[in-house]
Amino acid sequence: MSRKNISSGQPGAKKTERYIQPSLLLALKKKPSYGYELIQEISQFGFVEGQVPPGMIYRHLRDLEENGIVVSEWETGGAGPAKRVYQLTSEGEAVLGFWIDYMRQQAERLRRFVDMYHETVGAGG
Amino acid sequence: MSRKNISSGQPGAKKTERYIQPSLLLALKKKPSYGYELIQEISQFGFVEGQVPPGMIYRHLRDLEENGIVVSEWETGGAGPAKRVYQLTSEGEAVLGFWIDYMRQQAERLRRFVDMYHETVGAGG
């Protein structure tokens, strides 16, 4: 087919907003955690279907740590290989605060948009 | 500075969800329109600050037309240079419907996320 997949750019297609960073931050606010566990935790928030591939999580965590939003330390005790346990910094708390603000506003914009759609349809469009 | 800008990936920073495609589709559902006018129209929805650069709009419109979501025709009458006027196809209406569905769900997820944050904070986090 020369024609591109019609679903490119549509909602369930590929590039919908996944909110991985704020999900990690909120999970870490609840309790310090590590990569593999965070993969499970953030699936609860519902922004991603299935599980986020580990590579992405570790990339995010590394990035967050470089920016002082989280800090980590190795936890060697316990079963299995050592875990790198992350926790929020106070800077991270602030960043999460910004995210929450943005997300509340975004939710509001989305609701307004959906309302406008229904008004348009309802008015005989 | 070797350290990357701390705001990378944060909400007001760069890569927040802009919903340009559904904005174009809803604007076109309200009435057929053309590039320059659409730039004005979609700013009302509030997903982008300021105005979207023309290049992006035309890229989107071309993409939408390639996928049969909109159709266009030249309107030579009227003042100024000719306008390429777009309108939704029935397929486009369906796509907008999917977007609306997704956006309502996304709004719901965002609200839940924000609620969870406040529960965490409120519970003494």
Add this chain to the structure above:
DNA sequence: ATCGATATGTACTTAGAGTATCTATGTCAA
């Protein structure tokens, strides 16, 4: 000692956003 599960990490590719620039046409005024 080797196999699988857990856990973390790196490398490669590509899609999409951002940015800058370019062309064309009509209007208006000098």
Add this chain to the structure above:
DNA sequence: TTGACATAGATACTCTAAGTACATATCGAT
């Protein structure tokens, strides 16, 4: 009648971030 300006559309280039695949290390069980 031409030259500047506003409108309108289009394209090319760059760069970031997401997606994907693969690689490494450790521990426990058999």
